[in-house]
Amino acid sequence: xxxxxxxxxxCGNQIGFEVFDALFSDSHCPQKFxxxxxxxxxxxxxxERFFSEEENGVPVARAVLVDMEPKVINQTLxxxxxxxxxxxxxxxxxxxxxxxxxxxxxxxxxxxxxxxxSIMNLIQKEVEKCDSLSGFFIVMSMAGGTxxxxxxxxxxxxxxxxxxxxxxxxxxxxxxxxEVIVQNYNSILTLSHLYRSSDALxxxxxxxxxxxxxxxxxxxxxxxxxxxxxxAHQLGSVFQPTYSGEGSFHYRxxxxxxxxxxxxxxxxxxxxxxxxxxxxxxxxxxxxxFTWAGLLKHLRQMLISDAxxxxxxxWQVRPPLSGLPTLGKMPLTKEFHFNTSIANLVILRGxxxxxxxxxxxxxxxxxxxxxxxxxxFNVWKTQRAFxxxxxxxxxxxxxxxxxxxxxxxxxxxxxxxxxxxxxxxYTKFGIEEEDFLDGxxxxxxxxxxxxxx
Amino acid sequence: MExxxxxxxxxxxxxxxxxSKQxxxxxxxxxxxxxxxxxxxGSLYQEQILEKLRKxxxxxxxxxxxxIIHSMGGGTxxxxxxxxxxxxxDEFPEVYxxxxxxxxxxxxxxxxxxxxxxxxxxxxxxxxxxVLPIDNQSLFDIISKIELMMNSGKLGTVxxxxxxxxxxxxxxxxxxxxxxxxxxxxxxxxxxxxTSSARFEGSLNMDLNEISMNxxxxxxxxxxxxxxxxxxxxxxxxxxxxxxxxxxxxxFSKDHQLIRADPKHSLYLACALMVRGNVQISDLRRNIExxxxxxxxxxxxxxxxxxxxxxxPPVGHTHSLLALANNTCVKPTFIELRExxxxxxxxxxxxxxxxxxxxMEEGCFTEAVSSLxxxxxxxxxxxxxxSLPVEDIPRxxxxx
Numbered sequence: 147x148x149x150x151x152x153x154x155x156x157c158g159n160q161i162g163f164e165v166f167d168a169l170f171s172d173s174h175c176p177q178k179f180x181x182x183x184x185x186x187x188x189x190x191x192x193x194e195r196f197f198s199e200e201e202n203g204v205p206v207a208r209a210v211l212v213d214m215e216p217k218v219i220n221q222t223l224x225x226x227x228x229x230x231x232x233x234x235x236x237x238x239x240x241x242x243x244x245x246x247x248x249x250x251x252x253x254x255x256x257x258x259x260x261x262x263x264s265i266m267n268l269i270q271k272e273v274e275k276c277d278s279l280s281g282f283f284i285v286m287s288m289a290g291g292t293x294x295x296x297x298x299x300x301x302x303x304x305x306x307x308x309x310x311x312x313x314x315x316x317x318x319x320x321x322x323x324x325e326v327i328v329q330n331y332n333s334i335l336t337l338s339h340l341y342r343s344s345d346a347l348x349x350x351x352x353x354x355x356x357x358x359x360x361x362x363x364x365x366x367x368x369x370x371x372x373x374x375x376x377x378a379h380q381l382g383s384v385f386q387p388t389y390s391g392e393g394s395f396h397y398r399x400x401x402x403x404x405x406x407x408x409x410x411x412x413x414x415x416x417x418x419x420x421x422x423x424x425x426x427x428x429x430x431x432x433x434x435x436f437t438w439a440g441l442l443k444h445l446r447q448m449l450i451s452d453a454x455x456x457x458x459x460x461w462q463v464r465p466p467l468s469g470l471p472t473l474g475k476m477p478l479t480k481e482f483h484f485n486t487s488i489a490n491l492v493i494l495r496g497x498x499x500x501x502x503x504x505x506x507x508x509x510x511x512x513x514x515x516x517x518x519x520x521x522x523f524n525v526w527k528t529q530r531a532f533x534x535x536x537x538x539x540x541x542x543x544x545x546x547x548x549x550x551x552x553x554x555x556x557x558x559x560x561x562x563x564x565x566x567x568x569x570x571x572y573t574k575f576g577i578e579e580e581d582f583l584d585g586x587x588x589x590x591x592x593x594x595x596x597x598x599x
Numbered sequence: 600m601e602x603x604x605x606x607x608x609x610x611x612x613x614x615x616x617x618x619s620k621q622x623x624x625x626x627x628x629x630x631x632x633x634x635x636x637x638x639x640x641g642s643l644y645q646e647q648i649l650e651k652l653r654k655x656x657x658x659x660x661x662x663x664x665x666x667i668i669h670s671m672g673g674g675t676x677x678x679x680x681x682x683x684x685x686x687x688x689d690e691f692p693e694v695y696x697x698x699x700x701x702x703x704x705x706x707x708x709x710x711x712x713x714x715x716x717x718x719x720x721x722x723x724x725x726x727x728x729x730v731l732p733i734d735n736q737s738l739f740d741i742i743s744k745i746e747l748m749m750n751s752g753k754l755g756t757v758x759x760x761x762x763x764x765x766x767x768x769x770x771x772x773x774x775x776x777x778x779x780x781x782x783x784x785x786x787x788x789x790x791x792x793x794t795s796s797a798r799f800e801g802s803l804n805m806d807l808n809e810i811s812m813n814x815x816x817x818x819x820x821x822x823x824x825x826x827x828x829x830x831x832x833x834x835x836x837x838x839x840x841x842x843x844x845x846x847x848x849x850x851f852s853k854d855h856q857l858i859r860a861d862p863k864h865s866l867y868l869a870c871a872l873m874v875r876g877n878v879q880i881s882d883l884r885r886n887i888e889x890x891x892x893x894x895x896x897x898x899x900x901x902x903x904x905x906x907x908x909x910x911x912p913p914v915g916h917t918h919s920l921l922a923l924a925n926n927t928c929v930k931p932t933f934i935e936l937r938e939x940x941x942x943x944x945x946x947x948x949x950x951x952x953x954x955x956x957x958x959m960e961e962g963c964f965t966e967a968v969s970s971l972x973x974x975x976x977x978x979x980x981x982x983x984x985x986s987l988p989v990e991d992i993p994r995x996x997x998x999x
Contacts, residue, residue: 243661247808324904327813368881370802564992565899567816590997
């Protein structure tokens with residue numbers, strides 16, 4: 147089954163390009179540890195999901211590019227075309243001459259209705275190219291105007307028009323110390339709208355990815371390109387094919403459906419985060435070897451202590467002892483912010499993958515009391531290694547780790563809202579104070595629900 | 600409203616850049632009288648101006664904003680210029696109006712400049728989306744600094760063969776320089792950098808409508824203090840490029856502002872940094888972290904930064920930075936302007952030149968002053984919050 151990607155705004159398009167590039171590179175990476183037949187099955191599965199065939203053999207990404215100003219789309223299209231390896235469809239993009247001005251209200255209330263038909267037509271065309279549709283992957287940022295506002299509008303539309311297909315929104319959480327001054331307003335409005343219409347929100351924080359670039363990849367002058375490539379690597383390790391079940395050697399057909407089933411048991415809890423291990427520069431990779439035990443141990447501690455990368459992990463954090471009343475242990479865990487999960491999905495790729503022991507992830511103490519680990523925890527595997535990593539593990543989790551960043555954004559936005567700053571820019575296009583209040587209320591609810599796990 | 604300046608442009612090296620049909624001139628000028636510019640020439644030329652504007656607008660696929668460039672102290676720029684603001688607002692309500700205004704400095708030679716400026720300010724308050732005030736004294740100080748650097752001889756400066764403005768014959772001789780050329784060049788560079796992200800590609804683009812969106816938290820507070828680093832003018836002096844971080848520090852020093860203001864010691868409502876050249880997001884973030892502690896931001900906008908990265912640097916440089924700040928440091932300029940106005944107005948000096956124009960009465964003056972006073976009061980209120988501790992406003996509580 148195929149996934150149609152919708153790339154929105156500058157951020158969405160820049161990232162979307164890196165994602166397809168990463169998927170393609172991995173797909174064509176020379177493999178040492180699996181059979182030729184295995185590799186071909188992998189490649190075919192990847193192709194079915196993300197690329198369609200063109201006449202002259204160059205795969206075309208299953209994507210629709212949308213932006214309200216032309217520069218970024220032009221750049222993205224030409225970068226893909228120049229690579230010679232894959233490209234975007236000739237008519238798969240939509241752009242205008244004037245951007246959204248970082249104004250959520252403009253993206254949602256003006257661009258949305260104005261261009262609804264054209265954009266939905268493009269998406270329809272892309273959907274028709276698929277034999278069967280698994281769902282939509284929408285890449286957008288929260289801070290700007292197009293990705294956030296138009297993205298929220300389109301997701302709602304997709305909900306209405308394709309009610310049987312799944313939608314996963316890849317959201318970019320902006321840097322804490324502003325890229326855009328009204329980013330907190332835009333984020334509140336985006337998140338509250340998406341919570342109602344999307345099936346899952348996969349979140350990547352710029353701050354976290356930036357640290358990965360600095361500490362793990364050792365990049366000196368980090369550019370957005372570097373950040374996007376790390377992000378794409380993480381997404382690739384989640385979305386590339388894996389076996390459909392324990393003992394099976396066929397690749398699973400419905401990645402989005404399976405992701406939702408495994409990770410979103412309850413519609414109140416939709417926020418997902420990704421952790422990936424190992425992640426390092428290519429030079430270091432040549433000198434490193436890994437064991438599954440080592441990788442999984444780090445990954446588990448990253449989850450528990452809410453670390454985003456394998457350096458600087460706090461090993462002091464421990465889950466509360468299962469079975470014992472939490473009274474005695476509560477203060478300690480509260481202090482160290484133990485990260486409770488609703489659901490976890492571990493994805494293992496590489497050599498000897500079946501020998502990996504995942505018992506530690508099945509500890510009920512990791513999970514909220516109303517779910518059993520047998521439902522809350524899942525693992526996907528493939529022997530086929532990812533990119534140049536002999537062994538790699540990704541963890542997609544629905545846990546409390548996004549509560550803190552969400553709380554911060556809501557706090558800052560609320561502060562600004564109380565002074566009524568910038569509101570005239572939104573009311574100009576029909577987003578009133580009430581809409582803001584609705585958004586705040588919904589998100590406070592989400593924060594409270596996650597906190598009470 | 601007089602022919603001399605426009606004719607000069609038409610004979611100069613840029614004559615082919617301007618469409619001769621899009622020029623309007625009169626003979627006698629406005630006599631440094633805002634009322635003449637606004638009321639007399641306004642009504643006289645309104646139709647003509649509108650027609651030419653419509654023509655230009657039709658050539659555009661998508662009209663985003665108007666740049667109005669004028670001085671506040673004279674008659675035409677100040678009077679007719681602000682008259683046009685209202686016309687643009689009525690005719691093209693969705694198009695942003697960016698105004699670059701040259702404020703009169705302390706020792707300027709037009710006696711009635713305070714009157715003209717205050718009358719113009721009222722219009723700017725009401726009809727402009729965004730104003731970039733600039734004053735001649737600051738420009739002059741910047742030029743002097745550059746010349747000092749040039750003449751100090753320590754840096755072994757060389758005048759580059761490629762000037763920013765070359766004559767149409769393409770020779771490398773410096774063309775005849777007029778006294779204000781260097782100062783105007785700085786303002787030109789300001790506008791150049793402002794629009795660079797809209798014209799060129801970059802990893803974090805910023806359009807002109809984003810400037811208004813991010814830097815204008817309340818409609819009346821739309822005055823932005825600008826600073827440009829590194830400094831360079833017509834002669835493209837080859838000052839060795841200073842370290843990148845120094846460029847950021849300079850942008851916040853009071854010597855680099857294009858108006859007499861000290862943003863570091865006043866309150867920031869918002870700040871935008873537009874970087875051009877080979878600068879990446881990590882450089883930008885590092886410098887923001889570094890400079891943040893020494894700057895005061897208003898309590899509800901502690902992280903009030905808007906940033907943009909454009910990959911193409913300006914000609915002859917590896918990188919440049921334009922900082923636009925919505926900061927209470929504009930207040931002193933306005934207060935001083937009001938004082939100079941009151942000194943004249945109390946004596947009713949030169950008032951008759953204005954009152955004899957049809958449509959002008961003393962009410963216009965008093966209204967203009969109260970409009971300015973209200974603005975100053977807004978800034979005062981903000982400044983008062985500077986020293987107060989940041990209050991945490993109670994959040995919405997929800998039932999779980």
